[in-house]
Amino acid sequence: MTTVQCQLCPKGCIIPKGQRGDCRARVNLDGKLLTITYGYPCAIHIDPIEKKPLYHFYPGSPILSLACAGCNLHCKNCQNWEISQANPEDTPAFKLQPSDIINLTLRENCNMIAYTYTDPFAFYEYTLDISILAKKYNLKNVLVTAGYLNKEPLKRLLEVTDALHIDLKFFDEQMYRKVTTASLAPVLDTILLAKKMDVWFEIIHLIIPTLNDDFSLIKEMCIWIKENTGEDTPIHFSRFYPQYLLKNLPPTPIETLRRAVDIAKEVGLNYVYIGNVWGEGEDTYCPADGKLLIKRIGYSIKEYNLEKEGRCKFCGRQIPGRWY
Ligand code: SF4
Ligand SMILES: [Zn+2]
Numbered sequence: 591m592t593t594v595q596c597q598l599c600p601k602g603c604i605i606p607k608g609q610r611g612d613c614r615a616r617v618n619l620d621g622k623l624l625t626i627t628y629g630y631p632c633a634i635h636i637d638p639i640e641k642k643p644l645y646h647f648y649p650g651s652p653i654l655s656l657a658c659a660g661c662n663l664h665c666k667n668c669q670n671w672e673i674s675q676a677n678p679e680d681t682p683a684f685k686l687q688p689s690d691i692i693n694l695t696l697r698e699n700c701n702m703i704a705y706t707y708t709d710p711f712a713f714y715e716y717t718l719d720i721s722i723l724a725k726k727y728n729l730k731n732v733l734v735t736a737g738y739l740n741k742e743p744l745k746r747l748l749e750v751t752d753a754l755h756i757d758l759k760f761f762d763e764q765m766y767r768k769v770t771t772a773s774l775a776p777v778l779d780t781i782l783l784a785k786k787m788d789v790w791f792e793i794i795h796l797i798i799p800t801l802n803d804d805f806s807l808i809k810e811m812c813i814w815i816k817e818n819t820g821e822d823t824p825i826h827f828s829r830f831y832p833q834y835l836l837k838n839l840p841p842t843p844i845e846t847l848r849r850a851v852d853i854a855k856e857v858g859l860n861y862v863y864i865g866n867v868w869g870e871g872e873d874t875y876c877p878a879d880g881k882l883l884i885k886r887i888g889y890s891i892k893e894y895n896l897e898k899e900g901r902c903k904f905c906g907r908q909i910p911g912r913w914y
Pocket of ligand 2: 876878902907
């Protein structure tokens with residue numbers, strides 16, 4: 591038998607001999623399923639954790655961030671399409687084994703690694719092996735992901751993951767499929783599993799004019815979050831800028847983002863942010879006394895009013911997240 595089926599993500603690609611899966615990174619070589627990006631990251635940078643964005647996860651930390659080419663989603667608005675939608679063999683890459691990544695992280699004085707830019711689930715084995723090794727060195731692992739993975743591999747990876755930035759791109763199946771080629775239900779399952787396994791996560795919802803700026807759906811999504819993962823789940827409403835295949839749409843009006851923030855707060859979510867807008871909606875407030883806890887401008891922290899392990903210094907309320 592020469593055809594193989596990949597069981598990694600819900601796409602379940604059936605791959606004939608010599609062909610590749612939908613993510614471009616997994617191939618059928620003589621009847622064996624192989625990942626061709628293992629050890630070949632195409633991007634490595636050091637970012638502030640705020641750029642991921644994660645706001646409740648060791649604020650102010652530099653994080654070694656890496657990606658391999660390919661992705662199991664094909665979002666029409668992808669901002670990293672040059673690497674996510676490219677064939678790995680056509681993309682310039684470094685040659686770095688997991689131990690090299692650990693050495694690089696330590697050398698750069700980072701204590702955490704992000705698997706990001708494309709989707710780490712498309713370079714799953716590499717992410718998993720680095721993550722396992724990272725734990726031995728007391729390093730933290732962060733996935734920046736669209737959350738589209740089957741349960742068993744997800745569970746294995748979450749066992750060695752400390753935090754997730756998870757994109758909840760649409761709150762209706764039809765639009766999910768149309769714009770991303772993925773689907774909503776598995777993404778919700780990923781969120782539920784992260785919650786169950788007590789892995790820290792923050793939800794990012796990019797608002798794209800005419801595609802998902804329906805306020806009734808935004809409200810439904812916020813209600814789902816509150817009921818299923820709790821009022822303390824941070825949500826970031828991000829501003830869309832025209833790019834890749836959606837250059838015909840305008841940037842998200844600031845008013846739309848503000849209205850989404852109001853809706854989330856009315857529903858009862860405690861930590862609601864705006865992303866991709868300089869100087870607006872970036873700060874963290876204490877839900878108990880309304881005091882400013884973390885003031886951010888762009889990716890830097892201007893004021894920090896949390897005590898050790900994340901207590902409000904004014905009233906002592908424990909703020910959810912992971913803190914120094
Ligand atoms: S990981 Fe890639 S090859 Fe495997 S099912 Fe998903 S898209 Fe297909
Ligand atoms: Zn307080």
